[in-house]
Amino acid sequence: MKVAILGATRGIGRAIARRLAERGDTVFLLGRDETDLNQSASDLKIRAGKPEAVAGVATCDLEEPGSFAPALDRAEATLGKIDAVVVTAALFATQDRLEADPDFTRRLLTVNFANTVVFCEEARRRLLAKGGGTLCVFSSVAGERGRKPAILYGASKAGLSQYLEGLDHKFHAKGLRTICVKPGFVKTGMTEGLRQPPFAGEPDQVAVDVCRAIDRGRPVVYTPRIWALVMFVIRLLPRFVMRRIGF
Amino acid sequence: VSASLKTSNTLAGWGRMPVVPGTERRSEDLRALTAAQHLSRGLGRSYGDSSLPAAGDLEVATTTLADRILSFDEDTGILRAEAGLSLREIYRLFLTRGWFTPVTPGTQFVTLGGMVAADVHGKNHHRDGCFGAHVTELLMRVADGRLVTCSPTVETELFRATVGGMGLTGHILEVAFRMARVPSPWLWCESQRVRDIDEFIDGLKAASAEWPMTAGWIDCLTGGRHLGRGILIKGRWATPAEAPAHPPRPRKRLTIPFEFPRFVLGPLSIKAFNTLFYWQPLPTGVVHPESSFYPLDVLRDWNRMYGRGGLTQHQCVLPNEAGRGAARRFLEVLVARGGASFLCVIKDCGPEGVGLLSFPRPGISIALDIAVRKDTQELIDALNECVIKEGGRIYLAKDAFTRPEHFRAMEPRLPEFLRVRRRWDPEGKFRSAQSVRLFGDAPRTTGSPT
Numbered sequence: 001m002k003v004a005i006l007g008a009t010r011g012i013g014r015a016i017a018r019r020l021a022e023r024g025d026t027v028f029l030l031g032r033d034e035t036d037l038n039q040s041a042s043d044l045k046i047r048a049g050k051p052e053a054v055a056g057v058a059t060c061d062l063e064e065p066g067s068f069a070p071a072l073d074r075a076e077a078t079l080g081k082i083d084a085v086v087v088t089a090a091l092f093a094t095q096d097r098l099e100a101d102p103d104f105t106r107r108l109l110t111v112n113f114a115n116t117v118v119f120c121e122e123a124r125r126r127l128l129a130k131g132g133g134t135l136c137v138f139s140s141v142a143g144e145r146g147r148k149p150a151i152l153y154g155a156s157k158a159g160l161s162q163y164l165e166g167l168d169h170k171f172h173a174k175g176l177r178t179i180c181v182k183p184g185f186v187k188t189g190m191t192e193g194l195r196q197p198p199f200a201g202e203p204d205q206v207a208v209d210v211c212r213a214i215d216r217g218r219p220v221v222y223t224p225r226i227w228a229l230v231m232f233v234i235r236l237l238p239r240f241v242m243r244r245i246g247f
Numbered sequence: 248v249s250a251s252l253k254t255s256n257t258l259a260g261w262g263r264m265p266v267v268p269g270t271e272r273r274s275e276d277l278r279a280l281t282a283a284q285h286l287s288r289g290l291g292r293s294y295g296d297s298s299l300p301a302a303g304d305l306e307v308a309t310t311t312l313a314d315r316i317l318s319f320d321e322d323t324g325i326l327r328a329e330a331g332l333s334l335r336e337i338y339r340l341f342l343t344r345g346w347f348t349p350v351t352p353g354t355q356f357v358t359l360g361g362m363v364a365a366d367v368h369g370k371n372h373h374r375d376g377c378f379g380a381h382v383t384e385l386l387m388r389v390a391d392g393r394l395v396t397c398s399p400t401v402e403t404e405l406f407r408a409t410v411g412g413m414g415l416t417g418h419i420l421e422v423a424f425r426m427a428r429v430p431s432p433w434l435w436c437e438s439q440r441v442r443d444i445d446e447f448i449d450g451l452k453a454a455s456a457e458w459p460m461t462a463g464w465i466d467c468l469t470g471g472r473h474l475g476r477g478i479l480i481k482g483r484w485a486t487p488a489e490a491p492a493h494p495p496r497p498r499k500r501l502t503i504p505f506e507f508p509r510f511v512l513g514p515l516s517i518k519a520f521n522t523l524f525y526w527q528p529l530p531t532g533v534v535h536p537e538s539s540f541y542p543l544d545v546l547r548d549w550n551r552m553y554g555r556g557g558l559t560q561h562q563c564v565l566p567n568e569a570g571r572g573a574a575r576r577f578l579e580v581l582v583a584r585g586g587a588s589f590l591c592v593i594k595d596c597g598p599e600g601v602g603l604l605s606f607p608r609p610g611i612s613i614a615l616d617i618a619v620r621k622d623t624q625e626l627i628d629a630l631n632e633c634v635i636k637e638g639g640r641i642y643l644a645k646d647a648f649t650r651p652e653h654f655r656a657m658e659p660r661l662p663e664f665l666r667v668r669r670r671w672d673p674e675g676k677f678r679s680a681q682s683v684r685l686f687g688d689a690p691r692t693t694g695s696p697t
Binding site (some may be wrong): 009010014040043046047049188189192193 | 270272273274275276312315316317318319340344
């Protein structure tokens with residue numbers, strides 16, 4: 001499988017890229033910083049035991065929509081046909097910080113929703129033009145329900161989940177496999193410094209779940225799996241309860 | 248970020264004792280992470296307070312997210328990686344390709360940075376020395392904020408103080424070292440029962456002349472005529488002809504789910520275990536590398552077996568000059584105090600390494616796992632007094648109880664280490680709970696940076 005990954009240098013994206021490369025897939029890395037991309041490329045080639053594991057790298061920044069098309073063009077030119085595009089990149093901050101910083105709030109909403117959707121549009125057009133493929137995008141359980149600790153971040157992810165569901169409905173018959181990944185709390189640099197809730201997951205475990213979902217074309221993935229149950233309960237909680245609890 | 252959002256606010260080493268206020272900060276970007284921190288921490292496998300912040304520091308830079316392999320040269324075997332790469336990953340990725348680290352400690356759950364900082368040794372110390380002997384270059388962040396490259400030939404002083412320097416000369420960001428070729432991913436081991444400590448030491452010396460790996464287990468509850476009886480293990484990498492055709496499968500790991508009550512590792516159960524262990528049938532032949540190198544790694548959180556009080560380890564080396572009787576005298580102190588130790592490992596060490604404070608020196612090393620009780624301080628004091636008398640020293644990565652005056656008495660090398668450290672860190676930025684306890688570093692006063 002030939003996979004382009006946006007966000008492959010860090011966190012869950014790094015874990016997914018490693019898993020794909022080690023099992024023999026070919027990856028193309030997209031990210032903000034060229035040096036960082038090259039270091040991750042070295043890491044993946046050595047881990048896979050073959051230089052062909054990484055087809056190439058290209059800079060692509062979710063804050064710069066102008067970078068999307070050229071980066072995906074380079075990925076396509078290098079890989080020939082792209083089988084899957086994976087997007088793990090996003091911005092994150094706590095609700096407290098976002099409430100105190102309207103500029104960062106605007107940036108986060110733009111990156112996580114508007115720009116991610118624009119990137120996905122570029123990606124799915126290319127996939128559909130070659131007869132289909134997989135578009136695997138990281139949303140979040142935070143987008144399932146408006147909750148006090150993640151109102152703004154959650155809203156950006158709710159919009160993204162809605163968009164991905166629509167894509168699946170419209171293009172599934174044309175060969176596009178849209179995968180909306182909804183991770184719960186995962187121990188990465190993104191959640192560094194936060195108090196860990198129960199069921200906090202590891203990036204490697206998430207990578208296993210996501211690679212399996214890509215292989216099987218599952219439209220929605222909760223990971224770690226227990227979060228499907230947690231969110232099922234939270235969706236059922238009536239409003240007067242949600243107003244009272246802090247979760 | 249409000250205080251309530253921070254992760255749990257205490258830190259401990261593998262012995263779960265002492266516990267100090269502190270938070271781990273993590274990032275894939277070590278350069279950014281270490282800029283404002285005074286100590287790095289890896290996987291937290293040092294037993295005592297080596298990886299704990301000094302009082303007042305409250306945070307440590309945890310390197311585990313910075314785990315990329317930056318280069319690997321198949322011709323020279325030189326691997327360069329970020330300091331948070333774990334030995335477990337190296338083991339998983341490279342052993343079946345015919346490569347391994349030239350030195351491994353008794354657990355895979357250590358980072359490269361930690362292996363350098365503690366200058367770890369393994370069963371092959373008599374032949375291959377410490378890990379530091381195979382390090383070709385380090386990239387460090389030093390006290391004035393600069394990134395400095397040091398190696399056996401560049402900034403030699405910094406290099407020698409950092410290898411075995413317990414992270415007190417600066418943050419280790421990248422490590423380059425020479426990997427070793429192995430003929431197969433399996434080991435060949437032979438064991439023999441040994442009746443007493445004198446026979447043990449003779450046996451170790453004889454075995455070390457012929458075998459690349461040696462170590463022994465001692466039943467340290469038995470005194471008198473059989474003082475120091477145990478099992479001597481000799482090993483080498485299996486040849487391709489001896490090795491099974493398939494690679495060693497990763498072993499299933501069990502978790503110790505809760506703290507065991509005290510009696511579980513009490514004298515009676517240890518006595519029973521030791522007797523059974525001593526008389527077990529001794530296999531000879533091909534052995535899974537994990538069960539030989541990392542026997543305890545199959546039990547996740549095995550430190551919980553030692554109960555709420557935690558555990559400590561006492562590891563010392565008794566120099567050859569002290570003569571064969573030194574180990575006997577040391578064990579007599581231990582047995583007389585009834586210091587029941589579940590695990591007692593003996594090993595002969597080869598020449599001293601490059602590190603200014605590296606632990607091993609030619610002699611006999613004895614490591615004891617000890618459940619922490621009310622009398623642990625007195626036991627460690629008594630053992631340390633014996634070590635001082637014999638001219639030996641202790642291993643900082645294991646220590647939580649040694650008194651500063653004892654440490655100074657056994658470390659004539661300390662002033663030279665402190666001199667180099669002062670040169671690179673004149674204001675004393677880098678410190679740990681251990682350096683405050685043993686090296687005379689002042690705890691940081693909160694507030695103004697005076």
